[in-house]
Amino acid sequence: AQSVTQLDSQVPVFEEAPVELRCNYSSSVSVYLFWYVQYPNQGLQLLLKYLSGSTLVESINGFEAEFNKSQTSFHLRKPSVHISDTAEYFCAVSPGGNTPLVFGKGTRLSVIA
Amino acid sequence: DTGVSQNPRHKITKRGQNVTFRCDPISEHNRLYWYRQTLGQGPEFLTYFQNEAQLEKSRLLSDRFSAERPKGSFSTLEIQRTEQGDSAMYLCASSLRASGRARYTQYFGPGTRLTVL
Numbered sequence: 001a002q003s004v005t006q007l008d009s010q011v012p013v014f015e016e017a018p019v020e021l022r023c024n025y026s027s028s029v030s031v032y033l034f035w036y037v038q039y040p041n042q043g044l045q046l047l048l049k050y051l052s053g054s055t056l057v058e059s060i061n062g063f064e065a066e067f068n069k070s071q072t073s074f075h076l077r078k079p080s081v082h083i084s085d086t087a088e089y090f091c092a093v094s095p096g097g098n099t100p101l102v103f104g105k106g107t108r109l110s111v112i113a
Numbered sequence: 114d115t116g117v118s119q120n121p122r123h124k125i126t127k128r129g130q131n132v133t134f135r136c137d138p139i140s141e142h143n144r145l146y147w148y149r150q151t152l153g154q155g156p157e158f159l160t161y162f163q164n165e166a167q168l169e170k171s172r173l174l175s176d177r178f179s180a181e182r183p184k185g186s187f188s189t190l191e192i193q194r195t196e197q198g199d200s201a202m203y204l205c206a207s208s209l210r211a212s213g214r215a216r217y218t219q220y221f222g223p224g225t226r227l228t229v230l
Contacts (some may be wrong), residue, residue: 004155032217043117044156044204044221051217090155097217098144098208100169103155 002027002093006104013081014112021076021107023065023091031093033074034101035065038088047089050074051097061085086111115139117222119205125228126195133191134225138207145188146219147180148204149173156204162188195229202226 007022025031035047048059055067065076074091088108092101118137126132138145144163148156159178160170164185174180177195182188192199203226206219 006155009153036221043223044206046218046220049218092155094217098210100146100158100161100171101148101156101219102158105153105155 002031002095002102004091004093004102004104006091006107008107009105010108010110012110012112015083016080018079019077019081019085019109021089021091021109023074023076023104025072025074025091025093027072027093027095029095031095032097033065033067034092034094035059035063035074035076036090036092036103038090038106040087044090047076081109081111083111083113085109117205117207117220119203119222119225121225122223123226123228125230127230128195128197130195131191131193132195132227133189134203134205134227136188136190136205136207136222138187138205139209139220142207142209142220143185144208144210145182146206146208147188147190148206150202150204150224151200159190159203192227195227197229200227200229 003026005024013019033050036044037047050067058064063078088106090106091104120135146161147159150156162182177193180190202224204224205222208219
């Protein structure tokens with residue numbers, strides 16, 4: 001069975017500072033990895049995903065995540081955050097692609113002006 | 114592409130009552146998933162369909178829960194004899210076996226928030 005650990009439940013950070021949200025997973029098989037974001041009072045939106053190929057994946061709004069197979073990690077980073085990045089971020093894994101996702105408990109990112 | 118829609122958005126019910134939620138996936142998406150999210154937790158898988166066939170049910174889905182997807186389009190999730198522990202956000206997602214940017218992406222609806230008094 002797969003599981004996902006998001007080590008930080010809350011991360012406060014000042015505007016324009018860098019941030020890293022940590023995600024570790026456990027699985028006995030190869031997995032596909034996802035980061036979803038949930039803005040206040042909105043549904044989950046896909047931020048980025050790793051399926052295969054380059055281990056560094058990027059989103060359109062400046063976030064990036066690196067798949068590290070040896071450390072079973074998929075940490076999310078952004079070099080400079082904005083107030084609008086305030087949201088809940090969920091890491092998820094899927095063993096088969098079009099199969100149910102296993103989510104972590106989420107990390108609440110609060111960007112402070 | 115109008116997105117995944119869910120109705121109602123909010124439901125308040127008394128313990129012991131039955132409730133039914135509806136999910137309309139993105140058209141032509143053949144897979145449909147139900148998840149439940151409680152406060153401070155990530156979404157937890159409940160069940161999913163490929164077209165009208167229910168492929169898997171989680172152990173979280175007690176016999177009070179039933180889901181259907183007639184004709185492989187919209188889906189309903191019914192909870193019978195609701196309990197206070199059923200209070201949660203119920204999320205629906207859909208996906209299409211596709212290539213390109215949509216590959217393996219689940220698109221989520223806004224959710225139905227259930228409160229059992």
